[in-house]
Amino acid sequence: MITIKDIAEMANVSRTTVSRVINNSGYVSEEVRKRVEKIIEETGYMPNVNAKSLRTKQSKVIGVILPTIQTETPSRVVTGLSRELSKHGYQILLANTDHDVKKEYEYLDLLKVRQVDGIVLIATNTEPKLIEKLKQMDIPLVMIGQEAEDIVHVAYDDYHVARDLTRLLIEKGHQKIGFIGVTETDRAVGYLRKKGFLDEMKANGLAVERNWIQQGIFDIDSGRDAMEKIITYSRERPTAILAVTDRLAIGAMSYLKNNNYRIPEDMALVGIGASEISRYIDPPLTTVDYQNEKAGEEAAKLILNQINSKPFKKKIVLDYRLIVRDSV
Amino acid sequence: MITIKDIAEMANVSRTTVSRVINNSGYVSEEVRKRVEKIIEETGYMPNVNAKSLRTKQSKVIGVILPTIQTETPSRVVTGLSRELSKHGYQILLANTDHDVKKEYEYLDLLKVRQVDGIVLIATNTEPKLIEKLKQMDIPLVMIGQEAEDIVHVAYDDYHVARDLTRLLIEKGHQKIGFIGVTETDRAVGYLRKKGFLDEMKANGLAVERNWIQQGIFDIDSGRDAMEKIITYSRERPTAILAVTDRLAIGAMSYLKNNNYRIPEDMALVGIGASEISRYIDPPLTTVDYQNEKAGEEAAKLILNQINSKPFKKKIVLDYRLIVRDSV
DNA sequence: GATCTTTGTGGAATCGATTCCACAAAGATT
């Protein structure tokens, strides 16, 4: 491995001077600069990043903690993050918790020890213990997808999205609307979307039967199961369903089609997330585009501004776009 | 930031001894070990990884280069990689090329400078120039998804998968079979799957009309377009289609349904990749499960064995599983 | 009791960069 010392010797200058050339700092005569650059070029020398980080306390690496990389939301966010970060010479150190909350804590420590310059959390978990730990991390940090007091975050407007979708269904003439949600420990997806739904129903003077509300676990099968429960247990059957994710909606649709319900005539259906497939299923699914890549980009900017001590917002709420298709 | 020196002073021993305790190396008396461990515990000290890497030339980081993280195949592979690597204390440094071949070269250098212990390439590109560069990298390396002479790799049996699927269609009575492929510069997906198809057709004495073969670009829309071309331009219309990815198949299916073809009665359809959605579309798609997560795990093992100078295979070809559903 | 091993510990060099400080030469200012 070729080092700065080798370059210095070959160019007949000191390491200091080579370092100046590389980092464009301090005074270097044009002649010496040329000479050093030529040798760097010829040898293909690249400074050892560990040595540099050790000295400068900067690693140019951002740690990203996520629950899974196998669903569209986090992978879009990572794409956005990666795009923006790489523009500034940063790379991503991936920490996949596989939905294991314990690992979230472990990875926070691990990333810190690895001297990452910042951490981005694609969050599902907002328990107070975690928030407390985050506050004490003493490292630039951004959370994506959840709101949290005192934590810099990029969030979606889950509450109003749910209200808008509910209103859309009501405007289409539906009075009996069912809801497929997820656990309320997920504040954004579980709690806020449900609250938006319930508030909009109430605002329109519409009752919600207990059995119209069912819960899934983020996958397609559980959407199907939830739909089955709604159909089976409702005293009065709803005529429309709001599912909090597209996958849940697709599961519900699958159940409905297998049982010969026509969509939207017998049952209207809406999801959230603008999954790629939502356009192509039959009928195409009404959903909401959350601009996940943009969320990633914004989060990257927030992290970079923190690192470089530039001003940054404590909180960004992204807007969204309703995509109305034939499922309503 | 607390360092090994602080711990040493607090425990009244030398840095050497603290290092021995941490790394479980050399002689340390039980009494001293306890004392040092207690202080490490109390202070929450964790060694600076950069300093360690600088000295030991090991970073415990594996670089992963991939064309995109937004499709199921690479994200599954990364999940498998991450699972296996984290078991051994390794983490993943992500390098997303966004399908830009130039970036592939850049990232190879960048990852090397970052002192990663190994590189995994989730490959689309096998041009000789790249292979040459890979050989000269002088760092443990594994390629996933493509075969390449002299490069350690984990590949799928693309050729036989295509033959098997073609045979399945033939056994179902189809004689006129169309093909939706991708560019043959992608050796695995483009070239080998096409060759498997053509060879199996020929082996069965079946002719393939030129217009039955169309090309897409990995997304759903292009599958739809390809299907349209087949329908529009074929002199004799095929009765079955082999698409080299599920997304292409789903695009094709979308076109067919919009144009009132019944599947499989008017047109049978098979894909490759066992995408999550393939089970839930209507009709469920016949496809092939490639065990991408396993590929990631195997690649991780290959890399780790290389790093630790243990014996390792130069080449692993994974088996696959045909999933026959109602689309044929 | 002399000699050899095993056990236990620390001093100091090392990894490869950056950066503070000293110093000299050249140019500008009086």
Add this chain to the structure above:
DNA sequence: AATCTTTGTGGAATCGATTCCACAAAGATC
């Protein structure tokens, strides 16, 4: 001509770990 700035360069300390080597004490072996 004396003094002050600007420009250019290098020596050496530093970042925080690991590891080679030296050395001493304790046990084992004869």
